[in-house]
Amino acid sequence: MSTTPIAARPFQFDLQPGRAALVIIDMQRDFIEPGGFGESLGNDVSLLEAAVGPTLALLQAWRARGWPVVHTRESHLPDLSDCPPAKRSRGNPSLRIGDAGPGGRLLVRGEPGNQIIPTLAPIDGEIVIDKPGKGAFYATPLQAELQARGVTQLVVAGVTTEVCVQTTLREANDRGYDCLLVEEATASYFPAFKAATIEMVVAQGGIVGWAAPLAAVLAALP
Numbered sequence: 616m617s618t619t620p621i622a623a624r625p626f627q628f629d630l631q632p633g634r635a636a637l638v639i640i641d642m643q644r645d646f647i648e649p650g651g652f653g654e655s656l657g658n659d660v661s662l663l664e665a666a667v668g669p670t671l672a673l674l675q676a677w678r679a680r681g682w683p684v685v686h687t688r689e690s691h692l693p694d695l696s697d698c699p700p701a702k703r704s705r706g707n708p709s710l711r712i713g714d715a716g717p718g719g720r721l722l723v724r725g726e727p728g729n730q731i732i733p734t735l736a737p738i739d740g741e742i743v744i745d746k747p748g749k750g751a752f753y754a755t756p757l758q759a760e761l762q763a764r765g766v767t768q769l770v771v772a773g774v775t776t777e778v779c780v781q782t783t784l785r786e787a788n789d790r791g792y793d794c795l796l797v798e799e800a801t802a803s804y805f806p807a808f809k810a811a812t813i814e815m816v817v818a819q820g821g822i823v824g825w826a827a828p829l830a831a832v833l834a835a836l837p
């Protein structure tokens with residue numbers, strides 16, 4: 616199998632063209648736009664905007680090559696039967712999961728606020744995973760979808776770095792996927808948490824995976 620070297624940390628990532636899926640985590644209005652779930656928790660959602668352009672650059676690169684793309688959405692069924700009470704009752708948000716906000720019911724499947732932002736909207740042929748948890752493998756068909764396409768590596772983007780992105784990286788790592796986190800294509804409401812997550816991923820010889828700047832990924836693609 617031919618591989619393409621990407622300058623990454625903690626060491627070179629050998630990308631397998633066509634077998635590396637781009638996984639874009641939760642770039643949905645509920646987290647990125649005002650009035651959604653992210654803001655209901657008291658966060659400054661404008662901090663996530665920085666990840667949109669770099670994620671689009673990756674998406675265009677993957678689309679141009681016909682390589683597999685996965686989009687995820689954190690979402691619950693309208694009756695909230697897949698939302699543990701512990702998740703819904705946690706903390707003291709201004710609105711809870713399932714409550715009506717400006718973009719419809721928060722984190723509920725099919726609501727306007729639950730859609731991926733228009734700039735990154737999925738197109739036909741791309742995998743869209745609705746996930747009730749923070750990780751993209753928990754209670755979803757993601758593993759089966761990846762196996763059906765022969766995917767062995769994940770190039771990961773999305774929000775938020777230390778919550779759904781990191782949980783997915785750890786789930787994927789335990790399932791045997793080599794994961795590369797693209798630094799500019801992920802963001803957090805807490806920049807220090809983003810930086811710490813990247814360090815956690817690459818520490819101890821890549822205990823969770825690799826990290827690389829966007830330019831290194833784009834420059835290496837065949």
Ligand code: C5J
Binds near residue numbers: 778779
């Ligand atoms: C959060 C996510 N932060 N997509 N979800 O609750 O990271």
